Amino acid sequence: MSKSQERSTSSAISTPNKAGDDLHNVSDTFYTSQRKGSHVFRVRLDATGFTLQRESPSGVIIKEQTVKICDIVGARCMRMKKSPRNLGRCACVNPGTPAGAANRKGGTPSKCSPASKEETGCDVGDGSAYLYLFAYVLKKKSLRSSLHRERTVLTLRFRSFDTFEDNMREADRWYRALRWQLHQTLEDIFVERTGEARRRRVLVLLNPKSGSGNAREVFNMHVAPVLNEAEVPYDLYATKHSNYAIEFMSTRRLDDWCTIIAVGGDGLFHEIVNGLLRRADWAQVLDNIALAIIPCGSGNGLARSIAHGFNEPYFSNPVLGAALTAISGRSSPMDAVRVELQNRVMFSFLSIGWGLISDVDIESECIRMFGYQRFTIWTLYRLANLRTYNGKISYLLADETQEPQSMLLPQSEQLRKMQSSRSCNVHIDKLSTASCHRSSEYLPQEFEDVISLETSINQSFRSRCDSWLSGGSRRSCYYSISESVYHSLADESEFADLSAAAATGLEQNQHNFGPSSILPSLNEPLPEAAGWLVEEGEFIMMHAVYQSHLGVDCHFAPKAQLNDGKIFLVLIRGGISRPHLLSFLYNMSTGTHLPEKNNEYVKVLQVRAFRLEPHDNHGIITVDGEQIEFGPLQAEILPGISRVMVPK
Numbered sequence: 272m273s274k275s276q277e278r279s280t281s282s283a284i285s286t287p288n289k290a291g292d293d294l295h296n297v298s299d300t301f302y303t304s305q306r307k308g309s310h311v312f313r314v315r316l317d318a319t320g321f322t323l324q325r326e327s328p329s330g331v332i333i334k335e336q337t338v339k340i341c342d343i344v345g346a347r348c349m350r351m352k353k354s355p356r357n358l359g360r361c362a363c364v365n366p367g368t369p370a371g372a373a374n375r376k377g378g379t380p381s382k383c384s385p386a387s388k389e390e391t392g393c394d395v396g397d398g399s400a401y402l403y404l405f406a407y408v409l410k411k412k413s414l415r416s417s418l419h420r421e422r423t424v425l426t427l428r429f430r431s432f433d434t435f436e437d438n439m440r441e442a443d444r445w446y447r448a449l450r451w452q453l454h455q456t457l458e459d460i461f462v463e464r465t466g467e468a469r470r471r472r473v474l475v476l477l478n479p480k481s482g483s484g485n486a487r488e489v490f491n492m493h494v495a496p497v498l499n500e501a502e503v504p505y506d507l508y509a510t511k512h513s514n515y516a517i518e519f520m521s522t523r524r525l526d527d528w529c530t531i532i533a534v535g536g537d538g539l540f541h542e543i544v545n546g547l548l549r550r551a552d553w554a555q556v557l558d559n560i561a562l563a564i565i566p567c568g569s570g571n572g573l574a575r576s577i578a579h580g581f582n583e584p585y586f587s588n589p590v591l592g593a594a595l596t597a598i599s600g601r602s603s604p605m606d607a608v609r610v611e612l613q614n615r616v617m618f619s620f621l622s623i624g625w626g627l628i629s630d631v632d633i634e635s636e637c638i639r640m641f642g643y644q645r646f647t648i649w650t651l652y653r654l655a656n657l658r659t660y661n662g663k664i665s666y667l668l669a670d671e672t673q674e675p676q677s678m679l680l681p682q683s684e685q686l687r688k689m690q691s692s693r694s695c696n697v698h699i700d701k702l703s704t705a706s707c708h709r710s711s712e713y714l715p716q717e718f719e720d721v722i723s724l725e726t727s728i729n730q731s732f733r734s735r736c737d738s739w740l741s742g743g744s745r746r747s748c749y750y751s752i753s754e755s756v757y758h759s760l761a762d763e764s765e766f767a768d769l770s771a772a773a774a775t776g777l778e779q780n781q782h783n784f785g786p787s788s789i790l791p792s793l794n795e796p797l798p799e800a801a802g803w804l805v806e807e808g809e810f811i812m813m814h815a816v817y818q819s820h821l822g823v824d825c826h827f828a829p830k831a832q833l834n835d836g837k838i839f840l841v842l843i844r845g846g847i848s849r850p851h852l853l854s855f856l857y858n859m860s861t862g863t864h865l866p867e868k869n870n871e872y873v874k875v876l877q878v879r880a881f882r883l884e885p886h887d888n889h890g891i892i893t894v895d896g897e898q899i900e901f902g903p904l905q906a907e908i909l910p911g912i913s914r915v916m917v918p919k
Contacts, residue, residue, distance in 0.1 A: 295451045297444065301427060314427070316448055318455065321404065321425060338406050338425060341456060341919040344501040344598065346404045346449050348442045350435060351397070398435035400442040402427040404449065405500040407595055409584070419587035420595065456919065457600030460529050460559055471529040473498075473597070475507040476516055476543065478535030478567070486567040489590055490534050494565055497594040505532075510539070520546025530561050530916065532597050536568015537621055541895040544607060544913065548618050548785035562605075563597035563916035565590060569645070570632075570896055572621050572825070573915075576818035579826075580833060583918040589823075592918070599919045604834040604911030606817050609786065610894055611793045611905045618785060620913070621895040622821060623906055625883060626660055626812030627653060627843070629893040646822065650856055657852075659845040660890050663807040665797055666881035669837045786909055790880055793905045797882065806874070809845030811852065815881065815906065816841070819862075826862030833917075836910035840876040841865070847872040880907040 298315040313324040313332075320340040325333045404425040409418045427445065429438040454468045462468050475494075479487050487509070498505055506528070510516055520531075520543055533540045540562070547556055566574035566589050574593050578585040583592050608619040624632070635649035797803045814827070815838050821827045828839040843852070855873065858864035865875050882905045883892075892899055 399430040400438035402442045473530040474528040481535035516542035517546040521549035534565040561602040561914040570822040575820040602914040605915040622816040624893045662885040666878040811843040829862040
């Protein structure tokens with residue numbers, strides 16, 4: 272073994288502890304070259320992330336910075352190709368030099384001396400191995416600007432050994448150590464623990480007509496690169512028609528996937544939820560699959576609510592934030608609402624509306640070309656042509672001291688439901704000890720954009736400062752992985768794994784799927800002694816929500832959380848003045864529209880169930896922003912029945 276090999280082995284392998292060699296915590300000395308001189312770094316990888324300590328020539332630590340493990344998505348090991356910028360710079364190939372002229376005339380090719388290689392960057396015979404780490408860290412452009420996620424590439428160059436194979440083996444050891452640390456931050460359902468741990472596959476459902484119709488471009492440009500950097504294998508399906516996702520989710524075998532990513536709007540997510548709850552094995556599936564959304568629609572209420580609830584930057588780059596959330600490996604229980612109509616049952620994750628807001632949501636479809644601004648335009652129009660609706664609303668207030676179901680069911684019935692349904696007591700912050708929350712810290716100027724470091728062979732590192740910058744620094748070059756499988760359109764036989772009898776059963780009786788109701792049937796009168804309260808008369812609107820946001824800038828229920836077991840029921844009665852109503856609508860963007868105390872015209876009620884009985888024969892009723900048949904309905908909360916991906 273050469274001296275360089277001896278030195279690299281001793282410096283790169285971490286110090287053994289009492290339990291033996293810790294192969295998952297690695298460290299080594301690297302150096303980099305900058306205009307102001309060369310710097311030495313001590314780099315360490317452990318459960319916290321990559322710690323970079325800049326040392327002075329005397330070995331004193333000058334600065335220290337950690338790229339948190341929760342900000343790193345993945346890494347790649349590879350060999351650097353010859354840089355096109357250096358072609359012709361080396362004396363042996365540059366026709367402008369005597370050696371180059373001799374080569375051009377057919378003379379004996381001269382060889383680069385080690386000194387000329389260092390000077391010109393000639394890559395001939397270079398045995399270096401490179402490890403690229405991809406991180407998305409919080410940064411600020413200025414003190415007044417808001418935090419945003421920015422892609423940063425950390426480049427480690429290994430060249431302590433004489434051959435590329437030995438250097439690549441060392442780079443691969445760091446790569447495997449990083450993968451092991453990253454997998455410790457993932458919940459169990461996202462990792463295959465058999466043999467070498469690896470990420471499980473995810474299913475991507477894409478609606479090409481969501482929003483302005485650019486969902487395909489958004490996925491290819493902004494989502495697929497993140498999935499590939501994180502080495503997350505995925506299958507992509509594009510929806511063909513309305514209710515395609517319902518058919519797909521209710522009939523396909525889903526054992527191969529751990530996450531379902533909806534690339535579209537809230538309507539696509541609504542179809543996915545309803546498709547899953549149409550399955551006979553819905554409880555088992557919802558226990559083993561988490562849901563995620565990439566906002567490509569007009570409203571994007573769920574994506575905005577998730578970002579708001581976990582202090583994740585949204586407006587700077589909502590798609591990037593959602594993509595990072597989808598691969599975070601962290602999930603939270605999320606409430607859903609069972610909605611019983613006269614002829615069918617459906618499930619909701621966002622809202623139920625009747626009146627003004629529903630009118631704006633559906634009627635503004637005629638000016639969809641204006642994007643999200645269509646809601647503002649149509650709100651002003653509908654405010655000038657205000658309508659009222661006559662009806663009756665009955666509700667059960669939420670009791671914060673008891674579980675939602677305990678007030679409605681006897682103990683025996685509660686036990687039966689607990690055995691047939693998934694547990695709702697999963698804590699939001701249930702993570703392994705190695706995980707961490709993203710902080711508001713960001714890299715200083717010294718580590719901006721790309722950190723390019725390399726191993727040093729001896730103490731005379733100043734004569735070998737030829738670090739390579741990453742090819743993906745600003746241009747964001749991405750590397751594909753062979754495991755990714757694209758299905759732009761599903762095959763005709765894609766639903767063949769469901770028996771014909773099961774498919775027929777789904778169509779014939781839509782009442783027999785998902786969790787059963789704990790309320791009286793919609794056709795039965797409500798028991799007077801059960802605590803039901805009633806509001807009746809003329810209404811401008813009724814809107815029931817269970818997420819904090821209805822849209823990107825509609826902070827409708829500031830107190831709502833993903834898993835609080837509550838429906839926030841907002842009632843506005845007829846007779847309210849237009850200035851008062853305008854103030855209510857205007858302040859929805861900041862969440863200051865709701866009164867501190869209920870008044871004659873505006874009431875905010877926290878309920879666990881309600882029943883709507885319109886007296887008029889006209890109007891619009893929406894569930895998750897989609898229009899449904901007009902008529903009475905009954906809704907009840909299903910606490911924590913599903914799982915949704917959340918930021919680390």
